[in-house]
Amino acid sequence: MIMLRIDIEKQLGGFALRAAFESDARVIGLFGPSGSGKTTLINMIAGLLNPDRGVIAIDDDRLDDTEAGICVPTYLRRIGYVFQDARLFPHLSVMQNLDYGRRMNRLARDAAEETRIVNLLDIGHLLARRTGKLSGGERQRIALGRALLSRPRLLLLDEPLGALDEARKAEILPYLVRLRDEAEVPMVYVSHDDEEMRQVATDVALFARGRIAAFGDASILSQAGARQG
């Protein structure tokens, strides 16, 4: 597993985010109410936002280091991102969407890996389709497959179930658990749903108003629940 090291500060209007932790967990959960800074943090890990001060590193590879003047652009970070709203490319077919990351990174075609991911996510019957008439759950599975097939060294998931109803959530959740247990790619998982967190995350950071209130294994969720309740 990789070691993800974060120690950053960011000011966005009246909102100040400060976060520091280190983890080599398979799935790091970022948990907290909306507006607590979770999405801001993973946007920084992806390089879509830059920290005002601090370091983001994977193992010894520094992606951001404001003191050393390092800021690796998003496309060179090899960090996959599954957005809440899927963001499939509408002018491409499902297959072309899945293949996009491989083409952009000029990777060799790996049919075995493609088949493995397609089977893992059960999207084989969708490959020839266009993206316009897919259900929310299907879109999210394809977004997941698209990110995985670009061979990231870390996968960010920003409330991947947030836009789905309960039935669809129950449809996707098992895939995420399977992904954690079968795929070798570590994940950072953002959610405000503690049930989801318990099922997926191995380490959890509790966010509150731009700070990390607690960091530990999934058992800290019940403490948080007790505190809130």
Add this chain to the structure above:
Amino acid sequence: MAWLLARRDFWGKSVLDAVVHLPLVLPPVVTGYLLLLTFGRRGAVGQWLAEFGIVFAFRWTGAALACGVMAFPLLVRPIRLSIEAVDQRLEQAAATLGAAPWRVFFSITLPLALPGVVAGMMLGFAKAIGEFGATITFVSNIPGETQTISAAIYTLTQTPDGDAGAMRLVIVSIIISTVALVASEVLARRAGRRLHGL
């Protein structure tokens, strides 16, 4: 150019914007005269280019330049608007998948802006075909060299017995315009369908 104006912020952007759009608002004759002053045999740029054997004044190349300058704002404007309308979240997604900025442009932004590109090409083409004022001022109206279709029709209407010839050219230009209009409509509709993932 359209991308520059749509997505970048830089010093002098409003100046560039104004220069690009100027031929749209200036009387065409003024544009033509300005072209003559700069690209003419004694113009600053014209003199310099003449050393390389490139001459614009009173040649078909000059007619092409005049049409290009006049058509450019009409070409740029719709393209720029449709680039602005492309969802930047999709461009971010492409970057997280490893696409460098120029590859994002060609694989995501441009295909999604296609309807605007088609519309821009259509408008630019129409303007270039109909261009009269700037061309006639810059390179005059020399049959077989710098005569645009509009200039030819105008000449024929000024000549006794020119009516039949003018009529022929009128029909030709109606056909060209209709074909271009239909083609752009078909292309734009096809592109629009693709945009919605159907």
